[in-house]
Amino acid sequence: MSERPQIEPEAxxxxxxxxxxxxxxxxxxxxxxxxxxxxxxxxxxSTALALMFxxxxxxxxxxxxxxxxxxxxxxxxxxxxxxxxxGVPFQRQRPGRYAQQLRxxxxxxxxxxxxxLLLVAxxxxxxxxxxxxxLAPHLAPPVARLYADLAGAEARHFLLYLGFARExxxxxxxxxxxxxxxxxxxxxxxxxxxxxxxxxPLERYPQQAD
Ligand SMILES: [Fe+2]
Ligand SMILES: [Fe+2]
Numbered sequence: 001m002s003e004r005p006q007i008e009p010e011a012x013x014x015x016x017x018x019x020x021x022x023x024x025x026x027x028x029x030x031x032x033x034x035x036x037x038x039x040x041x042x043x044x045x046s047t048a049l050a051l052m053f054x055x056x057x058x059x060x061x062x063x064x065x066x067x068x069x070x071x072x073x074x075x076x077x078x079x080x081x082x083x084x085x086x087g088v089p090f091q092r093q094r095p096g097r098y099a100q101q102l103r104x105x106x107x108x109x110x111x112x113x114x115x116x117l118l119l120v121a122x123x124x125x126x127x128x129x130x131x132x133x134x135l136a137p138h139l140a141p142p143v144a145r146l147y148a149d150l151a152g153a154e155a156r157h158f159l160l161y162l163g164f165a166r167e168x169x170x171x172x173x174x175x176x177x178x179x180x181x182x183x184x185x186x187x188x189x190x191x192x193x194x195x196x197x198x199x200x201p202l203e204r205y206p207q208q209a210d
Contacts, residue, residue, distance in 0.1 A: 013126050013162065013177060016185035021201030023134050029195045031088040034079060034143075036196045039093065040128070041076035044157075045069040047121060055114060061164055068157060075150060082143050096196030098187045099124065105183050111168070112176075118165040119177050123184045125158035127198055 026033045048069040052062045083090065102124070106116040132151035136144050165173045192200035 012130070013122060013158065013181055014130060014185065014188075015178075015181045016189050018127075018131055018134055019189055019201050021204070022131075022188075022199070023138070025195050025202045026131075026135060026197075027138055030143075031083075031086075032093070032195055033197060034083050034086070034088055035091060035093050036096070038076055038079040038083065038090070039095070040197050041072050041079060043099065044124075045072035045076070048072065051117060051121075054117075064160060064164070068160065071153065071157075075153070078146055082146055085142060094194075096194050096199045097192065098196065098198035101187055102180070102184060105180060112172075115165055115169045115173060115176060116180065118161050118168065119173065119180050120184075122158045122161035122165060122177075123181060124198065125154045125161060127184065127188055129154035129158060131197065 046069075048065040052065050052069075055061060080090070102120050106120060107113050129151050132147040132154060136147040136151060138144075139147060162177075165177070169176070188198060188200060190200045191203040193203060195202055
């Protein structure tokens with residue numbers, strides 16, 4: 001059995017913390033946030049499936065991602081139940097800039113592409129874990145309990161993706177992670193047009209003087 005490198009659970013790969021303004025915006029737009037969160041869980045499952053299709057020869061990755069995809073779909077079902085309990089209707093929403101722009105940073109040729117995909121997935125999971133933990137203390141049950149549980153689950157996922165990245169490219173993962181983490185931090189902290197689970201805080205315009 002191959003030894004997977006051990007990573008301290010508390011070690012974060014994020015290079016910037018979420019701004020307090022985003023937490024305020026998220027709490028002020030909870031229905032919109034829950035809707036985007038439900039979409040993120042579906043997307044997390046589909047990202048895992050896409051990796052399984054792209055690298056079928058990697059059986060260890062396939063087995064781990066099959067479990068992960070099922071877990072993400074259970075998260076989706078939990079968010080939908082919380083939305084129903086709160087009377088939040090399911091509405092179509094256009095995606096924010098975060099995942100789309102992070103994806104643009106991924107190189108197109110393997111084996112570097114596989115490393116990038118694993119690292120980007122690790123960063124997205126790490127950001128999700130951070131934000132669930134930030135929001136949970138401000139929310140009423142049942143969402144508070146759900147978000148506290150999801151903080152732990154997404155932290156596990158970030159460690160899983162990072163473990164595969166380290167195993168794949170022991171000499172390259174660190175500098176590549178540093179470069180991708182800088183872009184991730186910029187997207188998660190710079191003022192944004194729309195409030196999404198992984199967006200920056202909403203753009204604030206200075207008050208006009210009379
Ligand atoms: Fe999830
Ligand atoms: Fe996840």
